[in-house]
Amino acid sequence: MLRFLTAGESHGPALTVIVEGLPAGVPVERERIDADLHRRQGGYGRGGRMKIESDSVEVLSGARHGRTLGSPVSLLVRNRDHENWKDVMSPDAQPDAARQRRRLHYPRPGHADLAGALKYGTDDLRNVVERASARETTARVAAGALARALLREAGIEVRSHVVRIGTASLPAGDVAWERLDAVEESPVRCVDARAAEAMVAEIDRARKDGDSVGGVVEVIARGVPAGLGSYGQWDRKLDGRIAQALMSIHAVKAVAVGGGFAGGETRGSAFHDEIVWDEAVGITRPTNRAGGLEGGVTNGQEVRAQAVVKPIPTLLVALRSVDLATKEARKASVERSDTCVVPAAGVVAEAMLALVLADALLEKAGGDSLDEVLAHLEATREAQRRLAGPR
Numbered sequence: 042m043l044r045f046l047t048a049g050e051s052h053g054p055a056l057t058v059i060v061e062g063l064p065a066g067v068p069v070e071r072e073r074i075d076a077d078l079h080r081r082q083g084g085y086g087r088g089g090r091m092k093i094e095s096d097s098v099e100v101l102s103g104a105r106h107g108r109t110l111g112s113p114v115s116l117l118v119r120n121r122d123h124e125n126w127k128d129v130m131s132p133d134a135q136p137d138a139a140r141q142r143r144r145l146h147y148p149r150p151g152h153a154d155l156a157g158a159l160k161y162g163t164d165d166l167r168n169v170v171e172r173a174s175a176r177e178t179t180a181r182v183a184a185g186a187l188a189r190a191l192l193r194e195a196g197i198e199v200r201s202h203v204v205r206i207g208t209a210s211l212p213a214g215d216v217a218w219e220r221l222d223a224v225e226e227s228p229v230r231c232v233d234a235r236a237a238e239a240m241v242a243e244i245d246r247a248r249k250d251g252d253s254v255g256g257v258v259e260v261i262a263r264g265v266p267a268g269l270g271s272y273g274q275w276d277r278k279l280d281g282r283i284a285q286a287l288m289s290i291h292a293v294k295a296v297a298v299g300g301g302f303a304g305g306e307t308r309g310s311a312f313h314d315e316i317v318w319d320e321a322v323g324i325t326r327p328t329n330r331a332g333g334l335e336g337g338v339t340n341g342q343e344v345r346a347q348a349v350v351k352p353i354p355t356l357l358v359a360l361r362s363v364d365l366a367t368k369e370a371r372k373a374s375v376e377r378s379d380t381c382v383v384p385a386a387g388v389v390a391e392a393m394l395a396l397v398l399a400d401a402l403l404e405k406a407g408g409d410s411l412d413e414v415l416a417h418l419e420a421t422r423e424a425q426r427r428l429a430g431p432r
């Protein structure tokens with residue numbers, strides 16, 4: 042129902058995204074999109090480029106006077122340092138000197154460099170690096186901000202927080218939604234000040250050693266109606282769609298829904314969320330280890346998923362590599378200087394969850410205008426209240 046395609050290279054003129062399927066009437070507020078873009082650029086442990094780039098969105102189509110039109114929305118975010126890369130990134134044929142400038146031939150372990158060179162048959166890794174870079178997530182965050190605007194109208198909010206950086210982690214247990222306000226004040230987007238201090242220290246140690254450090258983020262959506270997704274077919278299961286969306290984020294290497302990996306070491310009686318009756322709210326659940334999803338369908342609880350972010354691969358203490366031209370042993374190129382991107386990955390994860398939930402919402406309660414969607418959603422909620430709500 043909701044589709045989006047991004048385009049653009051890391052040092053090209055801009056990143057772009059086309060979002061198709063949004064109903065007419067969804068608020069388009071550039072300040073809100075920019076606020077998300079800035080959150081993606083922040084977080085303790087980022088390097089020099091984030092200071093050069095202060096991202097800001099341009100809305101090229103699909104919106105008028107602050108609302109979507111129902112036609113495709115296209116967004117553009119310029120790369121501010123493109124000025125210095127004009128010949129290197131030119132789409133037009135260039136003299137040899139420009140072709141040699143910024144040429145890369147030592148693939149970095151952990152990046153797409155070698156796999157991409159083998160795939161596309163190039164010995165200039167610049168052709169791979171530019172698109173494989175996580176700069177692409179800028180376009181996803183911009184698209185995600187539009188999805189969030191639709192969800193907000195439907196009473197659904199999406200947030201994230203950092204659970205772990207290296208060995209520094211939050212104390213065990215679910216983080217309540219109300220605690221998430223603290224996240225935007227924290228340098229590492231963590232709800233717990235003591236854990237945040239330990240996370241900052243972990244990043245400082247890694248940076249001092251010229252190394253990098255990974256971690257875990259959690260994304261949470263509140264207000265999600267029951268009945269999004271379907272068990273009817275494998276590719277309609279919403280847990281699978283969320284997992285794919287989160288796994289597609291650069292550096293994410295594992296995804297867990299709800300209790301996730303703990304399910305492998307817990308007995309069923311201690312894992313599943315009992316169903317109880319409460320006169321005030323009707324059918325309810327005292328726990329949420331399922332992360333709001335059973336059978337690939339939302340059950341009305343908060344949707345919760347975690348993503349494991351690997352330590353970023355560009356290291357000042359560069360790992361061993363081989364020069365593709367001479368086949369001699371070389372140290373991998375150092376293209377970027379971030380130490381830790383876990384807080385930023387959380388912001389990207391919010392965007393991806395928002396896009397998947399908005400798509401599933403439109404499947405369930407779609408319409409050509411926001412008013413139609415909200416009317417369909419209210420009818421669904423009313424039917425569910427009759428089935429499971431208080432007497």
Ligand SMILES: Cc1cc2nc3c(=O)[nH]c(=O)nc-3n(C[C@H](O)[C@H](O)[C@H](O)COP(=O)(O)O)c2cc1C
Pocket residue numbers: 151152153173174175176178290291292293351353354355356377378379382385386389
């Ligand atoms: C927001 C964000 C920023 C990133 N910045 C960097 C970076 O500065 N340096 C780096 O080596 N990797 C960075 N990465 C990770 C790489 O892009 C990623 O590891 C690489 O493209 C290979 O993809 P894979 O890890 O998914 O296999 C970043 C990831 C995210 C989500």
